[in-house]
Amino acid sequence: MTITAPALLTFTADPVVDPALHAEILDLWVEVSNAGGAVGFVPPVTHEVVRPELLRHLVAMTEGRTRLVVGRDRDGRVAATAFLALNSHALMRHWLWVYTVMVAPGLQGRGAGRALMAAVADAARGIEGIDAIRLGCRGGLGLERFYVSCGYREVGRVPGAIRVAPGDDRDDVTMLLNLR
Numbered sequence: 001m002t003i004t005a006p007a008l009l010t011f012t013a014d015p016v017v018d019p020a021l022h023a024e025i026l027d028l029w030v031e032v033s034n035a036g037g038a039v040g041f042v043p044p045v046t047h048e049v050v051r052p053e054l055l056r057h058l059v060a061m062t063e064g065r066t067r068l069v070v071g072r073d074r075d076g077r078v079a080a081t082a083f084l085a086l087n088s089h090a091l092m093r094h095w096l097w098v099y100t101v102m103v104a105p106g107l108q109g110r111g112a113g114r115a116l117m118a119a120v121a122d123a124a125r126g127i128e129g130i131d132a133i134r135l136g137c138r139g140g141l142g143l144e145r146f147y148v149s150c151g152y153r154e155v156g157r158v159p160g161a162i163r164v165a166p167g168d169d170r171d172d173v174t175m176l177l178n179l180r
């Protein structure tokens with residue numbers, strides 16, 4: 001896997017989530033969503049709309065069910081995130097989900113996303129017993145191509161499962177990366 005612009009961001013797995021980091025992730029999530037990013041919302045969104053989703057991730061982190069990878073730019077600002085969610089199902093503990101993959105709009109298109117996914121794969125490899133990473137992405141945006149460029153392959157697609165607006169249904173595409 002090629003990481004084209006590793007110097008753009010510095011990645012940390014499992015940072016301490018203090019109020020400052022919480023606020024920065026929330027700001028990033030709102031900014032990315034309002035720029036049209038497919039991270040759970042349709043623009044326009046506000047901090048109040050996004051905050052409960054972030055809190056859900058953070059609660060799961062405190063319970064040890066979810067891990068976080070954060071990328072900071074050269075000024076130390078949070079500019080990329082991904083959450084890694086472990087499975088509780090006894091028969092599915094050998095793989096994990098990745099959610100909320102995002103890069104600050106100003107840094108997109110320069111290899112930061114691929115570097116983020118490499119950091120995510122490193123973090124997942126560091127978790128005992130994890131053999132694969134699975135994620136879902138919204139169809140119609142070319143995101144499959146991004147994940148393929150990160151080594152993932154498409155393993156499933158539910159037609160029209162994501163309704164971004166009345167009359168605008170998108171496929172829910174499942175991507176998988178084997179780690180071993």
Ligand SMILES: CC(C)(COP(=O)(O)OP(=O)(O)OC[C@H]1O[C@@H](n2cnc3c(N)ncnc32)[C@H](O)[C@@H]1OP(=O)(O)O)[C@@H](O)C(=O)NCCC(=O)NCCS
Pocket residue numbers: 032036037038039100101102103104107108109110111112113114115136137138141142143145146147149
């Ligand atoms: C998706 C995202 C994380 C990609 O990060 P990025 O920094 O823009 O991507 P990179 O510059 O590392 O691109 C790596 C490769 O993927 C391709 N790519 C990136 N985004 C793409 C897209 N939306 N459609 C098609 N290809 C894309 C790039 O062209 C590049 O291909 P190349 O190696 O052939 O040149 C980023 O654009 C983003 O945060 N988008 C908004 C949030 C979002 O939609 N997240 C997806 C959640 S499922």
